[in-house]
Amino acid sequence: MSPSPDQGQAYPGRWWHTLDDGRVQCDLCPRDCRLHEGQRGLCFVRQRVGDAMVLTTYGRSSGFCIDPIEKKPLNHFHPGSSVFSFGTAGCNLACKFCQNWDISKSREMDRLMDAASPERIAEVAAESGCKSVAFTYNDPVIFAEYAIDVAQACHAHGLYTVAVTAGYIHAEPRHEFYAHMDAANVDLKGFTEAFYFQQTGAHLAPVLETLEYLKHETDCWFEITTLLIPGLNDSSEELEAMSRWIAEHLGPDVPLHFTAFHPDYKMTDVAPTPPATLTRAREIALAQGLHHVYTGNVHDRAGGTTFCPGCQAPLIERDWYEVLRCELDERGRCPHCGTAIAGRFSRFTRGFGRRRVPLRVATA
Template structure:
């Protein structure tokens, strides 16, 4: 039986003593009366059940380079079929994608596609993987999981770009279907998370530990550096030390440049020097793969051998200019293994971005 997108049954909720329905998807634990929506805006109480209002509906489809997610150690040079929906379960005042993530306009979701249609379109366009991105896939978990199943049936990989703000049970079911994740570690203080995202740091750290130690999901991290908010030497040193200790030196870390947007238009853009400084701190703390994003910095785009420091994947933005890994993912100079997921040869998709219409 075909279920209408506007009434697709959601998972992860229960009824509490006062008659409200509590959403158990993320740590917000939204408690809803009839007709109310959660903080994410897309999970809604309808009668005696919770529904996902964006199932089968997207803000758009696009073919991107995998490095744009960003994932630099996951099938470099390959193309990824990307899509998102609307809404978000965080309230970041600095959101760089607020027109989608903060949207309450369901009419903006013009493209409709079933999970099977998305998987088929990705394969027909020669993509290696499908990414749930643009807004956080946690809030459209049912749609993302069904799409991931359809992708795996066709031999495609799956990617989640997420803030990692999710409860334990849905986390297990969601990431069991995800081959690679880039998780936003937005800062390393509870004060930042509480004041600037209306969320908490600990659930994100729990997700990171879980992904690294209890799944086969390839993990990379991104931190958007905001001048004066999360870019001090002390905080960066503490964060990178935690990553090294709790996740290991081989988890890639991307430092990305902030630009004034949404509710923080009075904060200046992140200078390149801040990203370089952060990258140097991470390397000094023992991390092997540290990248810079949203700026032109070839050294910060390049993957180096963790042992002999030879440049192995030289990038200029999303274009790969030199690829020296062996077919087994090793350095040709010293033989050291490079952490990641690699094919025998590099992809050559380049820096293109190709919009796709479905439906």
Template structure:
């Protein structure tokens, strides 16, 4: 990863959309299922959307905690422009409250009062072009909460042939979801567990809206979608839960949706748990493959076998990886297996 320098420019708060006005004058945010009700001067749970004098504003518009050039495999996306680099950025705040957040220093930072530099959508796309990146990722904190900013960058990117990637929890309202994803080319959705209890206690959110988002993405079929499941020892790594999660994905999204089992490292309010043993990831991968998923990977560990894409028809390796690095690309034209001609699920052409 390389980071890019920032200009120090400040901009006024940007008008936000995705809200309704209540009879008592409060504003109801309709971006995510929390539906925060905001009186004048109040900010939502995510900290970046605020009722300012009866108008909703997005405090994080134009802002970023920094821009970086990452391998697309780090998002993680293994079936979308493999081996390319992606201009990546995030802002501050979050609409979830995950106790294990790996990016808590930005997700729990407050937007107001922070001296974050500002860019225009055109300047962000300029950065991607200058860095030779064929795509831009909205990532590090959940871009749902800064949807207007992500959409404006995506709109500019589309006019210049740059793809966009939305890395998200999928905790979003139906109407907003349709508009946001109409501008995106690919997404990785973090399915944090397969129990409502985990979602309620550990993430302060709910499972059902996330499953709705995943089903909707599969039904629409326009945005390339991969799923991540971070396995935390003793909390969501039960083999039975892994099996139910994988069975649900096969039934509702189809066997071709790539699933990444990712290793947890102690962070923020969850320093009392050990890191995920590699064997747990390997076991989860075996279970998910048993139930019919064709592309299952391990992440945040060195595991070339668990990170290689094989042709689901003949079994030959077509994309060899170690962690986030592509070590060999044996894909044929149009993302096909050179051995048997099978088309591998994904978007492989720049």
């Protein structure tokens, strides 16, 4: 049994060590935050207390909601199913364009968060008819201890687990974290070191390492999302280089989502992404050999449809987050030519739809 959440009580953290100068270094992500007594890392939720690292948000959430799995976005992971979604607070990146900044950058969340144990989350998700539980809204890497405990409880209830993450994590915790995840959507913010450093305060290489790790060393299904920001990461040259890298290092069957930016947080002076940019990006990625390329945050029937890479028949048609039609069986095969579609599939009867259902979850 994992511990029950207790408002005001921190949970012992993992992945840290003490330096010769007496500081405590967090070894969870490549930031390697080095802390004196009472200091918090850049993520704000991992803190030094005494001679140890603690996680200050264990058992507490910024909110619970039932979503369509397509909203994560995952188009090849049990299409049309519902997913129980929650996050906590904080983030280990500093994206100027953050679309969830009110959660990821909040410093007041301790007074607002609902409390729920891992067991209770799994129980409510199962009772709600969800097929999976997603760690989302902010990056689950920074609350890895809580996410892993929830994942174990979910698996005991026959639920899948999903991580929506930027993939910014060190090798040792990465191994354990993804051992408990059935699927992931990894944000590939851009494809230049300059963009990562200037716009997110992080680095590109660790994210690419995570993607290669997922592909070659795990059974975790994963898809990639890139938010296209006009003038910053949407050049044809960068999109060609990124798509070519994905095809060569991860293979042509990894789904890639290009999503539209809207002005927010510290980028209110940048215009929204034109639909034509998403269409161009999709065409570039397809030309580089990727089989499944999608557009998001826009109404685009072609950009939301899963086509058979063998005969090009439309197999799963979507509008925004709603599955309109699915011809795949639980084996994920094209009924027209027999080609196996990469992903994790189950029998499709009727899609959950595009609705979002907020919930309150209290530990019994």
